[in-house]
Amino acid sequence: MAETPDVDALAAQVLHLVGGPDNVERLTHCWARLRFVLRDDSVADDDALGVLPGVVMVVRQSGQLQVALQSGPLAVHAALVEQLAQVGWQARA
Template sequence: MKYTNTAKEILKTVGGEDNIESLVHCMTRLRFVLKDESQADDAYMKNIPGVMGVMKKGGQYQVIMGNDVASYFKELQKISTFSTNANTTSSKKKNPFEAFVDTISSCMSPLIPALLGGGMIKVLLILLPLMGLLDAKGQTYTILAFFGDAPFYFLPIMLAYTAAIKFNVTPMLAVSVAGIMLHPNFVAMVTAGDPVFLFGIPVTLASYSSSVIPILIMVWLMQYIESFSKNNPDCY
């Protein structure tokens, strides 16, 4: 019941459903994009039970809720209708830094549950052997290590999908690009360290597992490539 009552108060305090362009959440905050931020009552919002604070950043009206943010978000979904598309942004023009932060936040926020899960497994793999409950050299430990490592190793693939949503490109094409970066044969080339050439052009050998920036740049470029292809169908 506390979630429902608080959600109703928050909805009313941001100016009602009609004033919401979109709403997403991260680990601790409800991130509203409002049509008119002046309709939100900051002072009243801070006094609502469960609300820890308010921030206005990157074109978003952020309500800090703590660890229970997902529960409040679900209640807001029940009592109102709004877009949950992270690509929806305020009509206010952002400076380059705000745009960069918004992009990173929009792409990374959906991945938090997977990264938290992987991190928790890694912590258990440290504690259980110390407590004598798990053999660090056994197969169970090795297989559980796969579970903990997977979200981080395949981070570029997951980012490719969320970035594709953010930049409005074809998700499976973006995922395929990330797959190229993590292909076992390419990884083997990087490990070997021998010179590699593509059509005579030297290829920089780098490990892209667990990386963030390279795949974001690739998907960002894809929006221009796809746009050019759609506007010039004769080129293919």
């Protein structure tokens, strides 16, 4: 069984691979996925996201980049929100 990735490290890697804080328009989650609305979809590296430890798959659906996690999407979402807040990011309506 694969080792569980560090939540903060995984969040930082995901944030980098979606294009950084400036590329995140909105961030939400469901029970298994992180859901990003990005300013520039072409910046995100879907292939690199898909091979991160703990990531099951990456899909684009309904204008969102969705990152499905093996476990802990709520914890990773919380870590992402914290990391985004540290650089002054605020959720857009």
